[in-house]
Amino acid sequence: MNIIEFFEANAGKWLSQRTSHNLAWPGSESGKAEVQIDLLTASQPEVIQLCQQGNLAAAQALCGARITWKGMMAAETQQQIGTTLLVALATGDNLNQGQLLQQNGRKGLLSGRYLLGSDEVLTLTTASESLYLEERLWFAGPNLRLRTSLLKQPNGFSSATFCSEIRIGGSQSPAAVAPVVTSSAS
Template sequence: MTIVDFFQQSAGKWLSQRTSQNLSSMQSVAGTTDLWIEPLGADDREVVELQSKYGTDPALFQCGARIRWETKPTLDNRKESGATILVALGSKDSPQEGKLLQKSTLSPTTVGASRYTIGTDEAVTLITESDTMYAEERLWFASPNLRLRTSFIKHNNGTNLASFCSEIRMGNA
């Protein structure tokens, strides 16, 4: 599997069921979110802007996606929504590794970059690091319409979060 294959297989509408655990306070939170994943080409305005902001070589472009999300309201939380633009850039050294640029509507002036690797088990691992945190997320398909995701986030202040998501394809984007 390549990153392009992964993005193409991820396209569509998904129902995501998430359980998160704050490992420091031992608090658990569960929630449900609708996701819409739409492929973006190299000529998409937001893709071009994000690559320009990072000064990346357009020849390294592999694929892009717009991910829109909307949480389902619960007794404790109100409905929230947002979107993220992702741009996958390949590595000159390995087709199974690269960089993932991202921009979120939650913080439109903040852009970020992660590293991705694709294992022999066809799982995609994303690693994001900053001065204040380390995050590792692993995504894989159990079947064409069932995607699984785990993540671990470690903050410098001692807070550690772990989560598991099962995502069921509900249709086309």
């Protein structure tokens, strides 16, 4: 699988169940969200515009995704709603590693890196003066994806999150998504 096929496999509507743990105090919080992921081609205006904002050549764009969500953490009373635009850009001949641009209303334009390993686990890394975020995504089946993330901020705030997401609408990409099988030697 390459990065374009990975993006395609994410298209659709997902039900996300999330558990977050702030590493500064005991306990965790959980929540649910509906997540819609729409695939964007490299030639779509949103992708080109994001490349221009990041001062990068739009010709390097491989694909993009528009991710919208609405959900709520268990301890909150107000629903969280948002949209993020992602664009994967080639930085060489290997399509499975490169630069990732992210436009998020709350955080503005962020630039990071992506790496799609031979195990078909996508690792996204974003670092700036105000945060370090590492997210890993993989498929346990065609309609079940898993995500983990680790967020660190200079003020000492750190959190870890695990999400399990079930596709509840939309179609699976033409590229079949095989479950990741791991084994360990005893």
